[in-house]
Amino acid sequence: MIWSSDDVARDSVRRTAAGLTxxxxxxxxxxxxxxxxxxxxxxxxxSGREPEPYEWDLEVLAERWAAKHVEWRRIQALMNASGWAAYDPSKDTQGSAWAQEREARRAGFLEQQAAHWQQRQDAKDELQTEVWLTAPAGRRIRALAARARLSPDQIVAQLAEHAVIGEDGTVSVPAFTPS
Structure with a gap:
């Protein structure tokens, strides 16, 4: 999740300003x-020189300082209007609303990430394959699928789910009703 320059400035200034006169x-x-x-x-x-590898991007830095300047002026105006002796972030309703909004966006992003990783983990357990069947076996699968109102791949998947391996290594599928 990437915060905007305004978000970064608001968060940084709010923390830095706590307790300032x-x-x-x-x-x-x-x-x-x-x-x-x-x-x-x-x-x-x-400057005409090549920037250092870990040097700040000047556009980003200029944008951040402009946003910080705006936020410091907002806090200054709030303190002058309210007559506070020191800045208290908990009394700053606008700053608190923005902080809650940022936290809600962050929580939503983390939920999306967790769901994505869970989906990827679940996908590791799945098997996707392409099966080439003989013409007679293919016709039987298509007939079963049509009779059960399913697709041929759903029938094959259900056959695999119901398959059992005997003690002697034989594979069989007990009778079941496709669903």
Whole structure:
């Protein structure tokens, strides 16, 4: 699951801002504004050098700092309007709603992943095969399938499910009604 730059900024700023005073938030707003400006300038003026293998993508970094700047300004405005002495994430209804939304998306994604892996695990136990039968055996299978209103592969699968191996190694299929 990939979070957007807004999601990353909201989560990061919310954790960092916990317990900060208005003065601390003001400093964070100023730093975010500076970082946003610096990354935008770096993005506009290419250096001409090849980026390092583990270096941040400047577009992503600029987008993240812009999102952090917006989130810091939102918290700053919230604190000024509310008169809080320190930022408390639990009192921030908008931030809490966004955090719950992110967590719900994450939980949904994890459920999908678990279902996908379970499906793959179940598929390991299945067998898909192509069987070439003689003409008489093929006609018998098709006749049985038509009589039971099933497809020929469903009849073959049910025959295999009901097959038993005797003590002497012989394979037989007891009488059953296809369903």
């Amino acid at each position: 208005p003065a601390g938030v003001d400093e964070a707003v100023a730093e975010a504004a500076t970082r946003e400006r610096e990354t935008q300038e770096a993005l506009r003026s290419p």
